[in-house]
Amino acid sequence: MLLGCIGDDFTGSSDLANTLAKGGMRVTQYSGVPNGPAPQDVQAGVVALKSRSIPASDAIAKSLEALDWLLAQGCTQIFFKYCSTFDSTAGGNIGPVADALADALDAHSVIVCPAFPGTGRSVYQGHLFVKDVLLNESGMQNHPLTPMTDADLRRWLAHQTPNGVGHVASQDVFMGAAAISNALEAETRKGKRHIVVDAIRDEDLFEIGKAAKDLPLVTGGSGVALGLPANFGCTVAPVPWTLQNGPAAVLSGSCSIATRNQVAHHIAHNPGREIIAEDVIDGTLTAQDLADWMLSQTGVPIAYSSADPDVIRAVQDKFGTHRASSAIETFMADVAARLTQGGVTRLITAGGETSGAVVEGLDLHTLEIGPEIDPGVPALRASPNLAVALKSGNFGAVDFFEKAAQQLGQP
Numbered sequence: 323m324l325l326g327c328i329g330d331d332f333t334g335s336s337d338l339a340n341t342l343a344k345g346g347m348r349v350t351q352y353s354g355v356p357n358g359p360a361p362q363d364v365q366a367g368v369v370a371l372k373s374r375s376i377p378a379s380d381a382i383a384k385s386l387e388a389l390d391w392l393l394a395q396g397c398t399q400i401f402f403k404y405c406s407t408f409d410s411t412a413g414g415n416i417g418p419v420a421d422a423l424a425d426a427l428d429a430h431s432v433i434v435c436p437a438f439p440g441t442g443r444s445v446y447q448g449h450l451f452v453k454d455v456l457l458n459e460s461g462m463q464n465h466p467l468t469p470m471t472d473a474d475l476r477r478w479l480a481h482q483t484p485n486g487v488g489h490v491a492s493q494d495v496f497m498g499a500a501a502i503s504n505a506l507e508a509e510t511r512k513g514k515r516h517i518v519v520d521a522i523r524d525e526d527l528f529e530i531g532k533a534a535k536d537l538p539l540v541t542g543g544s545g546v547a548l549g550l551p552a553n554f555g556c557t558v559a560p561v562p563w564t565l566q567n568g569p570a571a572v573l574s575g576s577c578s579i580a581t582r583n584q585v586a587h588h589i590a591h592n593p594g595r596e597i598i599a600e601d602v603i604d605g606t607l608t609a610q611d612l613a614d615w616m617l618s619q620t621g622v623p624i625a626y627s628s629a630d631p632d633v634i635r636a637v638q639d640k641f642g643t644h645r646a647s648s649a650i651e652t653f654m655a656d657v658a659a660r661l662t663q664g665g666v667t668r669l670i671t672a673g674g675e676t677s678g679a680v681v682e683g684l685d686l687h688t689l690e691i692g693p694e695i696d697p698g699v700p701a702l703r704a705s706p707n708l709a710v711a712l713k714s715g716n717f718g719a720v721d722f723f724e725k726a727a728q729q730l731g732q733p
């Protein structure tokens with residue numbers, strides 16, 4: 323294994339795996355830290371953790387365990403993947419995990435770059451934009467677990483780390499890899515360990531990738547990984563896929579604006595059932611009842627807890643944020659298990675935490691990366707009888723769910 327990756331959620335990990343696979347690397351995504359060694363032919367291993375919204379100390383412990391395994395596989399560079407919307411609270415977990423990895427790797431110059439222009443995320447003057455608005459005006463300020471209320475990455479990260487936070491501005495980035503390396507070194511000499519790097523176009527990310535060639539640790543969204551496969555001698559190649567036949571189903575726990583639009587679009591043409599959080603928590607709705615309903619439908623049925631921010635706030639005020647989200651995640655995992663037992667072979671999930679719960683609930687250990695469905699979302703082969711797509715909350719076109727079902731295979 324050449325490149326070792328640690329993803330702080332499951333959809334984000336498949337987003338990164340997708341970028342590396344498109345760049346020509348042989349990639350495998352692992353659910354958690356594997357027990358045994360990886361096959362010799364894997365060039366990039368992505369260890370998917372569910373560490374974005376857990377206590378920082380647990381996120382550090384899990385990430386260091388993943389690091390040990392990746393180093394034991396021979397990796398010469400480590401990539402820490404977090405969300406292109408920098409999902410974190412003032413207490414973590416991006417800063418604490420990046421610090422723990424940097425300590426372990428003796429890394430003094432750590433790139434911080436969540437930019438992903440293909441999905442509208444750019445970093446300019448140290449600030450994160452989603453399309454034409456600042457992060458904190460993009461809807462992300464209402465995220466159920468990690469409300470993003472500040473678009474200045476330098477200021478937000480400074481809450482999370484005792485180490486210096488630096489900046490490489492677009493003027494340097496536009497001049498290419500050598501200028502970026504010089505600017506990184508200048509920031510490191512000033513004692514800055516985490517260095518936010520501006521990037522507004524894919525060209526910028528390829529240059530940043532070149533500049534990252536000899537760095538032991540790189541952190542960011544999947545965009546900054548665009549240039550990494552070439553550093554390992556890989557070249558762009560088509561990603562193979564065998565179509566999966568059989569029934570399809572969608573489970574959506576993401577409450578992002580994009581997902582809510584996709585749900586609204588999907589239920590106009592397909593069977594849909596809303597999951598009311600109270601019904602799950604008080605046991606009025608059981609996983610078996612919902613799975614039975616889904617299995618009896620035609621088309622691509624969807625069950626969704628995706629709801630507007632005021633609905634979520636009311637649920638969280640009544641039951642507590644953690645209790646509400648973990649009840650829904652456990653429920654989604656339970657429904658998924660019953661769907662696959664009932665014959666579903668194409669499963670699509672929306673939301674990183676939701677997808678993590680489903681993948682862990684289904685006990686899927688490795689995922690092979692297939693072709694891209696929409697930017698940042700690949701088809702994934704979980705077993706000879708199960709293909710999945712794990713959609714990040716904010717990703718995908720409005721008709722994503724139907725498109726994903728078709729790209730995974732046939733009814």
Ligand SMILES: Nc1ncnc2c1ncn2[C@@H]1O[C@H](COP(=O)(O)OP(=O)(O)OP(=O)(O)O)[C@@H](O)[C@H]1O
Pocket residue numbers: 331333334405465466467575576577578599627628629633634637638646647648650651672673674675676677713714715716
């Ligand atoms: N109706 C609801 N009430 C309260 N919490 C909810 C509701 N629906 C979903 N949730 C919780 O909100 C969280 C949504 O996070 P998730 O990571 O799945 O989506 P996302 O953040 O939009 O996706 P991504 O991380 O890929 O951007 C989950 O923990 C989920 O259980």
Ligand SMILES: O=C(O)[C@@H](O)C(=O)CO
Pocket residue numbers: 331333334335337338404405406407438543544673674698714715
């Ligand atoms: O980077 C992103 O936006 C996604 O891969 C993700 O991490 C969403 O959970």
